[in-house]
Amino acid sequence: MKIGNIDLGNRPLFLAPMEDITGPPFRVICKEMGADLCFSEFISSDGLIRDSWKSRQKLYVLNEEHPVAIQIFGNNVESVVKSAHIALESNPDIIDLNFGCPVNKVVNKGAGAALLNDLPKMKEIATAVIKSVDIPVTAKTRLGWNHDRINIDEVALMLQDCGISAITIHGRTRSMLYSGSADWAPIARVKNNPAISIPVIGNGDVNSPEIAEYNFNNYGVDAIMIGRAAIGNPWIFYHIKTYLKNKKIIEMPSVNERASVCLKHLEGEVKWKGEKRGIFEMRKHYSGYFKGLPYGKTFRNILVQIDNLEKLREILQLVIKKDTLLC
Ligand SMILES: Cc1cc2nc3c(=O)[nH]c(=O)nc-3n(C[C@H](O)[C@H](O)[C@H](O)COP(=O)(O)O)c2cc1C
Known part of the structure; x- marks a missing residue:
């Protein structure tokens, strides 16, 4: 599976972006345990432009992390483009756009999952960032705003048209936050749409080698992204990789x-x-x-x-x- 020219191998595993969790020290550890690509926590484009010390600190990338993706979010096209340029100073391999964050402090500003309700703005942001940077730009989003407004099929096609290099889909709606179970059927529908050629990364509730294998086999995704199950358990990447290779279950370490x-x-x-x-x-x-x-x-x-x-x-x-x- 490739994102732009970055070859991530067969059935790769990614570490999900998680605020206050996926900083450089944890990303390096996950990488050593087999994560093929790690994502930074989301970084506010407004914060980066204001030169906020806290946002700048989140841009830090260690040499041994590559390939690594830096995730940014915002609602203002110009700010997101500017912040993408600031992020480039850290030499990331990928810029990831957050179109899925459900928390009020983000959606109330029209960013994150709020953009699922404003596709013209989402398109504008994606197009402008892709045009202005020379590394792959990916997007991470959810199925839709709520159960009655699932629009991931349209969103994926639109983002592909903009030139997005890959899309990560968390199988929940914004209104679900983290409740209920992730629904991978719509993720598979996007992946199996003959009009979709970009890689589709599935995300949500993968916490064991068996579930990872099941989801690769049954939903056909190009990669799986793991979030909560990796917190305090970076070994999960090695455990899943081993299982995918030879069905061997590895015990938790000593x-x-x-x-x-x-x-x-x-x-x-x-x-x-x-x-x-x-x-x-x-x-x-x-x-x-x-x-x-x-x-x-x-x-x-x-x-x-x-x-x-x-x-x-x-x-x-x-x-x-x-x-x-x-x-
Ligand atoms: C503590 C925490 C922080 C998160 N921060 C982000 C974030 O910064 N950007 C983002 O796109 N998603 C964020 N997420 C969502 C995860 O990336 C992921 O989509 C979600 O947890 C579902 O995957 P999982 O079931 O493997 O955890 C966060 C989730 C958690 C639990």
Whole structure:
């Protein structure tokens, strides 16, 4: 499967963009575990133009991440184009346009999923960005605004006509937010439309090797994007890849390995965002890293209360050395 000239192999797996989750340290770890392409969290085009420090920081890309996609969102055509140019300074391989974010703070400004209700504006934004950058531009969206207004078939054709290089479809509507189950049938309908030639990336509720295989086989998507199931479990990419290759189910890694990767992740977050914010944001990952272990929850509850890097290091290193501690 290719996005522009970027060859991503057969049945590739992508790490979904997730706000405050998919920063460079986590993307590198997911890449090492087999993710073929990782997406940055969404970055506000208005924030980038205002030169907001927080938005600029999100643009950071590490050398070992490539290929990597930077996702931007906005409602104003000129701002989104300008911000795409600012994003290019980080040397991403792909610019991804967010046309699917359901949260009020975004849709109330006419951005994200709100553009599913304003296709002329979506078209204008996509066309203008594609025209002004010389790397592939992709789009991520949902099935439609709500159950009665599912327009993904029209949206996909329109974006393809604009020159979008690939489309990611999350199988929910905006009004579902994250409730219910992702519906992959409309994703398959887009993929199987003879008029669609761009790669179609399926997204929503893939959290096991068996589901990934089922979705590749039954919905025919070119790639699968994984979000929540990767939080605290970057091994999911390796586990799915192995299963797709030889049907082998791999157990979750040892406590020792989990703590080692968790510590590496923590160090990366702190290096990137500073001690206070790095430690704070890392708290979202602990329950995933130690899930299923007899003392995993207790350990997570201890870790989230510590706001000192040295102390966290000490505890994680103790678990790395004595991995029976959590069993
Ligand atoms: C914490 C969190 C943050 C998210 N942030 C973004 C984002 O910045 N951009 C985006 O396109 N989608 C975002 N999403 C949506 C995911 O990319 C993905 O579409 C959704 O979680 C469904 O996939 P999953 O079932 O594999 O998690 C976010 C989801 C979560 C849970």
